[in-house]
Amino acid sequence: MSGPPAPAPVERRSTAGRWAWMVSLLAVATASGALAFLLSIGATTPQGFFERHQAWLYWVNLGVGVLLGLVVLVAAVRLMVRVRRGRFGAQLLGRLALVLAAVSLLPGLLIYGVSYAFVNRSIESWFDERLASALEAGLNLGRATLDSKVQDLGAQARVGAQRVADEGGASPALTLERLREQWLAERVALLGPNGQVLAEVSDLRDATVSPGLQPAERVDPALLRRAARDGSTGRVEGLEDDGHGGRHARILVVAALPNTGIKLTGDQRYLMVLQPLPVSLTTNALAVQTASQEYQRRVYERDGLRRMYLGTLTLVLILAVFVALLLAIQLGNALAKPLVLLADGMRQVAGGDLTRKPVMSSRDELGGLTRAFADMTDQLGQAREQAQQSMAALEQARARLQTLLDNLTAGVIVFDREQRIASVNASATRILRQPLAGLVGAPLDQLPALAPLHALVWPRFATLTDGAGPGLEHWQLAQDLPLPNHPAPLTLLLRGAQLPDGQWLLVFDDISELVSAQRTEAWGEVARRLAHEIKNPLTPIQLSAERLEHRLAAKLAEEGDRAMLTRCVGTIVNQVQAMKQLVNEFRDYARLPAARLAPLDLNALVQEVMTLYPDAIEQGRLLPQLEPGLPWIQGDASQLRQVIHNLVQNGLDAVSDRPDGRVVVDTKQSRHDDGSVRAVRLTLTDNGPGFAEQVLSRAFEPYVTTKSKGTGLGLAVVKKIADEHAASIRLSNLPPAQEPTASDAPTGGARVSLTFSQLAPQGAA
Structure with missing residues (x-):
């Protein structure tokens, strides 16, 4: 050209x-x-x-x-x-x-x-008088709401001050802590006549508390004088729009303790309460205030x-x-x-000139028209070349299609009209774990292991031709397929269709891991909702029971009645604590935080966890075998501590019924051929009964357990933490020859191995 x-x-x-x-x-x-x-x-x-x-x-x-x-x-x-x-x-x-x-x-x-x-x-x-009135009413409503909250907290503070005064000097911190929990306060302090701190409790978990802030620095002497005169006084602080949406707004109330007996005026004490305001209230108040200011600006x-x-x-x-x-x-x-x-x-x-003509450089329809006109002049000369190129492209497409079929991850089987296997790809052999390449020319049910699959697919192929499914071009279903020498059935997604030449096409894929992941995700959502719904009433139940005991114990004349009250309240509190523990397990599984990886000495972490089991180590039931000089890994100490503790506790529970039961915890490093460290492995082995075969393949799914009192969340949490650390985890049962304890110990047992491939940089230790 x-x-x-x-x-x-x-x-x-x-x-x-x-x-x-x-x-x-x-x-x-x-x-x-x-x-x-x-x-x-x-x-x-x-x-x-x-x-x-x-x-x-x-x-x-x-x-x-x-x-x-x-x-x-x-x-x-x-x-x-x-x-x-x-x-x-x-x-x-x-x-x-x-x-x-x-x-x-x-x-x-x-x-x-x-x-x-x-x-x-x-x-x-924009400047309607009704809008201005509405904004003013909103501001007044916000002020009235805040004043009401200050008055309510002031009344509660006076009652609390009376309670502190009645109890005298005995355990003021305990009394203040109870008052803080009752009022959901951020800080409660007992102040002296000049505002000095005599006793103080605070909620350190509250992220809005400013570090190092002392109550005496926040209390105005004028507040102390008004509290001494009126019994209590208070105000709202931090309601300015500081860019945090009012999250630092709180109510400060100071109540004077009533004088019991004859005391000097200089001995006056005060109870200070610092309670955070609800974020929704402060946010709405700031929003109304901002809207009013914006309205005034627009008027101007x-x-x-x-x-x-x-x-x-x-x-x-x-x-x-x-x-x-x-x-x-x-x-x-x-x-x-x-x-x-x-x-x-x-x-x-x-005029007879058929040479290529000039074209427009634009990409619109008119430019395309000029290019089409120019192409028309030499189209005849290029026709044969284009035909040859098309044939070559078609041949390449056929070869590419065959290559794609051979490298598909899904299994593909083609049957002829007599239900015999015409062709099969390598993925079908891999998924079904059967020698399908040797079955070409034979029916699928010639292998007994594949007879269930044969009985499953051919009735559905028949629906494409016998009129049972008019208009159907293919069928599709998901089915569990049991296989011999495999602990769990395969979950296959099968799709069948009839080819134009009368042959039958079966495409299938192993979706067992996908189904397991969906099941795990569903259980995580269930756990999150259960934790939310169950945990809310537990704390009020416990507090109410303790308050009943506190109020009624002194009023019961009979010792037996008081003992029964104490026993019943103790039962309620213990059961609430047990339910809280269960809810915490639900919460940990549903909302596991992201791992914060940092250089970590795995041996030191294992030794730290071992200190929690002094009796088991002293009795020889827990045997740490740590390789010295182990390279450091990249890990989250808090999460890995939970993993080790969970696995050790599971092992001790598994051997609790055996007098010679033992759990071995060992660490090792594996190396490449050139001597460089490849990974660090943590292994826990016990000589208990091992994992049940029906549980082994689903051990990491939530609520899969054989324990009578287990929740089935332990190994699921362990698996999630291992995934966060890019670590591989493997469960297995030990044959008799690999018994981890003494040579005369009974056979059997289980092994859990965690392999960490993310190592800390050299010099991080």
Whole structure:
């Protein structure tokens, strides 16, 4: 094929026109953007901006209009010259310019009038007296709500002060802690006459508490005087909009302790309570306050807004008209240039010239038309070459299809009309774990292990031809398929269809891991909801039971009644604690935090966990065997401590019924052929009964357990933590020859191995 032709004169003129068009648009955009920016600035300072810069803005506006007029004038002159010279497409360009100008001007005037009235009405509607009254009422409601909360907490503080005074000096911290829990306070303190701290309790878990803040630094002496005079006083602090949405807002209440007996005035003590305000209340209060301030600002800026909006509307109308004219000229040029090329090309073809013609460089339909016309002139000469290329491409596609079939992860089996295997890929053998390659030419049920699959698929193939399923092109189902020498059935997703030549296609994939993951995800959601629904009432139940004991114990005259009350309350508290433990397990599984990986000495962590089992180590039931000089790993100490503790406890539970039961915890490192460290392995082995076969394949799924009191969440949490650390975990039962204890110990047992491949950088230790 010949090289690209030299650009035609039309293309050279097109380049010059394109540059003129770009310069014009750049000038218009710059001037318009500057004016719009000045108008927007004027709206923010409405009372003085337009008065100070009115003349300057007028000349800027006039300059924009003159610039736009010059651009349109130059374009109109060029158009008239082209019409007089009889250039092809000039008349079409003129009509198009007039039509687009009219189309933009008439609707623009209508929209301008409607928008002018709408802007005036909208601005006036923003300043409705009812809206101002509603905002003022919202502010008053917020203030009343906060005052009510201060009064309620003040009343509770006076009761608490009486309680502290009645108990005297015995265990003030315990009394303050109970009051803090009862009031859900952030801090409760007992202050001396001058505000010095005598006793203090605080909720250190509250992230809103400022570290190192002392109560004496926060209490105004005037508050102490008012509390001594009125019994209690309080105020709201931190309600300013500090960028945190009011999360630091709290109520400060100081209550004077009543004097019991004859005491000097200088011995007056005070009870200080610091209680956080609900975030929703402070957020709404700040929102109402912000809305009121914004409303007042807009009232002040009303005239500036009106000028800005109306000026913008006028500028947009002018720009719309001028831009429409420029677009009409540009569009006319874009339409005329391809037509000129086509006209010249048709004259050349009529004269017998079939060489390739010049084309437009644009990517639109007109450019495509010129390219199609040029392609038409040499299409006959390229037909044979294209046919040969098509044949080669078809052959490559066939080879590629065969390669894809051989490398598909899904299993593919093709049956002939007599239900015999015609072809099979490697993935089918891998998934079904049967020698399918040797079954080509034989029915599927020739292997007894695949008889259930044969009985499953062929009745469904029959539905595609016997009329039982009219209009069906394929069938699909998911089915569990039991296999010999495999602890759990395979979950297969099967899809069958009839090929055009009468053969049958069966495509299947092993979705066992996907189903297990879906089941795990579903159980995680169940655990999250159960933890949320169960945990809420537990703390009130426990607190109510303890309060009943505290209130009623002194009122029961009979010792037996008091003992029964104590026993019943103890039973309630113990059961609530047990339920809290269960809820915590649900929570840990459902909301396991992301691991924070850092260099970690695995041996030191194992030794730390071993200190929790001194009796088991002393009795020889727990045997740590740690390899010295073990490389450090990248791990989360808190999560891995939970993993080791869980696995050790499971092992001890498994051997609890055996007098010679033992659990071995060992660490080792594995190396590459060149001697570099590859991974670190943690292994826990016991000589208990081992894992049940029906549980072994699903041990990491939630609520799969054989323990009578187990929740089935332990190994599921272990698996999630292992995944967070990119560690592999493996469960297995030990054969008799691999018994981890003494040679005369009974056979059997289980092994859990964790392999960490993420090692800490050298020097991190």
